[in-house]
Amino acid sequence: MIEMRDVSRTFVIRSRDGRRLRRSRTVVRAVDGISFTIGAGEFVGYLGPNGAGKSTTIKMLTGILAASAGSVRVAGLDPARQRTALARRIGVVFGQRTTLWWDLPLRDSLTLIRHLYRVDAAAHRARLAELTEVLDLGPFLGTPVRQLSLGQRMRGDLAAALLHDPPLLVLDEPTIGLDVISKATVRGFLERRNAEQGTTVVLTTHDLGDIERLCRRVMVIDHGRLAYDGGLDRLRATAGAQRVLVVDLARPGEPVDLPGVSVMRVEGPRQWLAIPQGSSAAAVIAELTGRYEVRDIALREPDIEDVITRLYRAGRGSREAVQ
Numbered sequence: 001m002i003e004m005r006d007v008s009r010t011f012v013i014r015s016r017d018g019r020r021l022r023r024s025r026t027v028v029r030a031v032d033g034i035s036f037t038i039g040a041g042e043f044v045g046y047l048g049p050n051g052a053g054k055s056t057t058i059k060m061l062t063g064i065l066a067a068s069a070g071s072v073r074v075a076g077l078d079p080a081r082q083r084t085a086l087a088r089r090i091g092v093v094f095g096q097r098t099t100l101w102w103d104l105p106l107r108d109s110l111t112l113i114r115h116l117y118r119v120d121a122a123a124h125r126a127r128l129a130e131l132t133e134v135l136d137l138g139p140f141l142g143t144p145v146r147q148l149s150l151g152q153r154m155r156g157d158l159a160a161a162l163l164h165d166p167p168l169l170v171l172d173e174p175t176i177g178l179d180v181i182s183k184a185t186v187r188g189f190l191e192r193r194n195a196e197q198g199t200t201v202v203l204t205t206h207d208l209g210d211i212e213r214l215c216r217r218v219m220v221i222d223h224g225r226l227a228y229d230g231g232l233d234r235l236r237a238t239a240g241a242q243r244v245l246v247v248d249l250a251r252p253g254e255p256v257d258l259p260g261v262s263v264m265r266v267e268g269p270r271q272w273l274a275i276p277q278g279s280s281a282a283a284v285i286a287e288l289t290g291r292y293e294v295r296d297i298a299l300r301e302p303d304i305e306d307v308i309t310r311l312y313r314a315g316r317g318s319r320e321a322v323q
């Protein structure tokens with residue numbers, strides 16, 4: 001569905017030195033030699049710190065920007081050259097702005113979009129009815145877009161992006177600013193759309209809840225380069241994040257002493273033990289219960305936020321993680 005080969009995008013920034021009126025010219029490599037393919041039906045998260053190159057990638061995928069070098073193919077098309085043809089095969093949502101008409105009721109905005117995409121009236125009616133139901137648009141179809149809450153507007157934007165039934169949906173921060181209930185609605189909708197209709201979804205987000213809930217595959221971009229491409233589990237292992245055993249001992253006492261295991265914290269009878277990389281939790285638990293009287297035990301998988309923070313900090317050093 002998507003194929004990026006050695007894609008780069010540079011921007012030239014010209015500025016003037018205030019006092020001497022000298023011009024300077026800086027070249028920013030927003031995207032720097034990225035390659036990946038995304039197959040039909042995948043649900044991919046595209047992550048990266050601010051300024052990493054996410055939006056620039058999305059703009060190249062949707063044809064808003066041309067690549068400076070390399071090749072971009074989306075749904076068999078060259079996005080920058082065949083933007084109109086691509087528009088029929090792709091739905092795009094930018095969380096930070098709306099494609100809807102501010103002063104029109106949502107329903108009228110959606111009707112205008114039907115004309116833009118030349119969807120026939122019967123197909124439009126059927127799709128609008130379906131999207132109204134699954135996104136619960138009914139209560140505010142007649143409300144002008146400017147009066148919608150952020151969560152309502154986002155549901156309206158999702159409907160607008162899907163009215164022409166594209167096989168590919170590209171979302172730039174679709175849950176930004178939404179409350180927990182609206183986030184859950186949007187996530188649930190995207191999950192079903194992908195599972196039931198096979199819609200390919202590419203999503204950029206800073207919200208790691210989106211990633212954990214939705215994305216089987218994660219790509220991390222940093223300084224314009226791919227720092228990681230793979231599943232969440234492997235990402236946890238790659239970033240060296242630790243699994244932790246939280247243990248309640250029968251008697252508060254000295255820190256636990258087990259080979260390779262470091263004690264991270266002690267609070268009365270409770271101790272936090274870091275499981276060494278590559279060791280099995282079962283082996284550590286067996287050793288622990290053999291030597292100490294244990295009341296309770298819990299295994300904590302590394303927090304995904306922690307994993308991503310480590311990866312961002314590692315910066316360019318983590319490039320060997322690319323598949």
Ligand SMILES: Nc1ncnc2c1ncn2[C@@H]1O[C@H](COP(=O)(O)OP(=O)(O)OP(=O)(O)O)[C@@H](O)[C@H]1O
Pocket residue numbers: 011012013028029030048049050051052053054055056057
């Ligand atoms: N039109 C432009 N002109 C000049 N520089 C640009 C332009 N667009 C992006 N950049 C620069 O390219 C780099 C990548 O920007 P991009 O918007 O792709 O990052 P991002 O990962 O989407 O960041 P964020 O999470 O903050 O939205 C940044 O250094 C940015 O300043």
